[in-house]
Amino acid sequence: MHVDLGNAVETTPGLTDETLERLDDRVADAHDRIAAGMADEEFGYAALNLPAATDADAIREATDRFDRPEAVLTVGIGGSALGAATIANALESDVDAHFLDNVDPDAVAALLDDLPLADTVVNVVSKSGTTAETLANFLVVREAMTEAGVDWTERTLVTTGEEGNLRALADAHDLPALDVPDGVPGRFTALSTVGLVAPALQGHDIEAVLAGGRDGMADLSGSLFESPAYAYGAATYALAERGALTNAVMPYAESLETFAEWFAQLWAESLGKDGLGQTPARALGATDQHSQLQLYRAGPSDKLVSLIRPTERAETAIPETDLDGLAYLGGSSLGDLLDAEFEATEASLAAADVPNLRVEIDRVDERSLGELLYAMEAACVLYGELASVSTFTQPAVEWGKKAARGLLGGGDFAEADAVADKRELRVDGS
Numbered sequence: 001m002h003v004d005l006g007n008a009v010e011t012t013p014g015l016t017d018e019t020l021e022r023l024d025d026r027v028a029d030a031h032d033r034i035a036a037g038m039a040d041e042e043f044g045y046a047a048l049n050l051p052a053a054t055d056a057d058a059i060r061e062a063t064d065r066f067d068r069p070e071a072v073l074t075v076g077i078g079g080s081a082l083g084a085a086t087i088a089n090a091l092e093s094d095v096d097a098h099f100l101d102n103v104d105p106d107a108v109a110a111l112l113d114d115l116p117l118a119d120t121v122v123n124v125v126s127k128s129g130t131t132a133e134t135l136a137n138f139l140v141v142r143e144a145m146t147e148a149g150v151d152w153t154e155r156t157l158v159t160t161g162e163e164g165n166l167r168a169l170a171d172a173h174d175l176p177a178l179d180v181p182d183g184v185p186g187r188f189t190a191l192s193t194v195g196l197v198a199p200a201l202q203g204h205d206i207e208a209v210l211a212g213g214r215d216g217m218a219d220l221s222g223s224l225f226e227s228p229a230y231a232y233g234a235a236t237y238a239l240a241e242r243g244a245l246t247n248a249v250m251p252y253a254e255s256l257e258t259f260a261e262w263f264a265q266l267w268a269e270s271l272g273k274d275g276l277g278q279t280p281a282r283a284l285g286a287t288d289q290h291s292q293l294q295l296y297r298a299g300p301s302d303k304l305v306s307l308i309r310p311t312e313r314a315e316t317a318i319p320e321t322d323l324d325g326l327a328y329l330g331g332s333s334l335g336d337l338l339d340a341e342f343e344a345t346e347a348s349l350a351a352a353d354v355p356n357l358r359v360e361i362d363r364v365d366e367r368s369l370g371e372l373l374y375a376m377e378a379a380c381v382l383y384g385e386l387a388s389v390s391t392f393t394q395p396a397v398e399w400g401k402k403a404a405r406g407l408l409g410g411g412d413f414a415e416a417d418a419v420a421d422k423r424e425l426r427v428d429g430s
């Protein structure tokens with residue numbers, strides 16, 4: 001993997017060579033802090049040990065109990081789903097991976113109607129074991145399996161914390177149960193049991209994913225000029241400090257679209273603290289050149305664009321054509337066209353003085369995915385150190401959880417009472 005900062009220097013907002021040199025001194029100090037946290041397995045920093053700490057054999061031992069299924073259904077939300085979904089959705093497999101990470105009744109019903117429940121493994125993931133959406137979906141899935149005459153205890157494994165509802169369920173029904181790593185917030189668990197069970201059930205090489213994470217670990221150093229992860233983290237931080245409060249993450253590969261969704265949770269939930277943060281916008285190249293690019297290039301000078309691509313792609317030839325004005329496409333390939341669009345968009349942003357960062361991985365395979373996930377986690381931790389925010393907590397999400405629980409009679413919460421105080425200003429349609 002490599003990162004190119006060239007298009008963020010002398011832009012608006014922008015960095016200078018002097019900025020980066022001064023920042024490098026702070027990166028060295030931040031790296032020392034991060035390295036100490038990793039060595040002591042401190043809460044949060046322990047995430048950056050996962051490529052070496054995760055026991056792939058334990059994952060295999062739990063998943064090998066199941067014959068190769070037709071489908072894997074992961075029931076989880078946020079970090080308990082997005083890491084696995086990033087890997088599963090990026091790679092080809094003849095085992096379909098599905099993710100229930102929302103409680104939309106139409107979507108849940110449609111999925112359960114489609115799933116071959118007798119040949120589906122249900123992978124329930126929750127660090128806390130109390131997340132309403134995950135537990136509600138599990139109860140609905142279990143009911144559907146029972147009604148279909150499927151013994152759910154034979155088709156279910158769980159990944160959860162040491163205590164809580166899911167641990168109790170696994171104990172009561174002797175379900176295969178894996179541990180969520182201690183001291184790691186959910187959004188940082190992609191390179192652990194949480195992110196690797198579904199890919200393992202699909203037959204992917206989870207050991208290669210972890211090897212890619214270790215490649216990322218090896219690249220951490222005391223200088224942003226030697227570490228792609230720290231280069232990205234330092235540049236995004238410094239650009240935010242100069243007004244780039246939106247980071248539009250735009251992978252030029254359909255296989256990395258879910259990665260942008262995973263990145264959005266990592267960046268928003270880690271760095272959105274104390275009135276600070278950088279809003280992750282999800283985009284996709286080349287598609288969003290025909291939509292959001294107008295805003296990125298000609299809107300307010302308050303954003304940066306992260307352009308991500310694999311340097312190796314599949315090739316699909318574009319047939320020769322005599323269509324007026326389109327003959328230039330013939331004999332080329334879709335990969336060449338996508339790469340030309342990537343480089344054109346990069347230059348288009350630079351010409352408009354919009355800061356953009358290039359992130360390139362070798363190809364979309366297990367090892368490169370592991371390296372990319374790790375690098376962005378390390379970049380996020382570095383940004384949090386430089387911004388002096390509490391990277392590993394997410395207190396702001398608790399208010400809404402309590403309000404929703406109170407509205408459903410799950411307890412007496414002032415937050416639920418506040419819902420009734422909503423100010424009305426209705427404008428009714430015909």
Ligand SMILES: O=P(O)(O)OC[C@H]1O[C@](O)(CO)[C@@H](O)[C@@H]1O
Pocket residue numbers: 077078079080125126127128129130131134185186187269394397
């Ligand atoms: O794994 P759990 O405990 O169900 O939490 C799921 C997600 O919900 C959050 O706790 C936020 O509510 C995320 O940080 C986490 O990834």
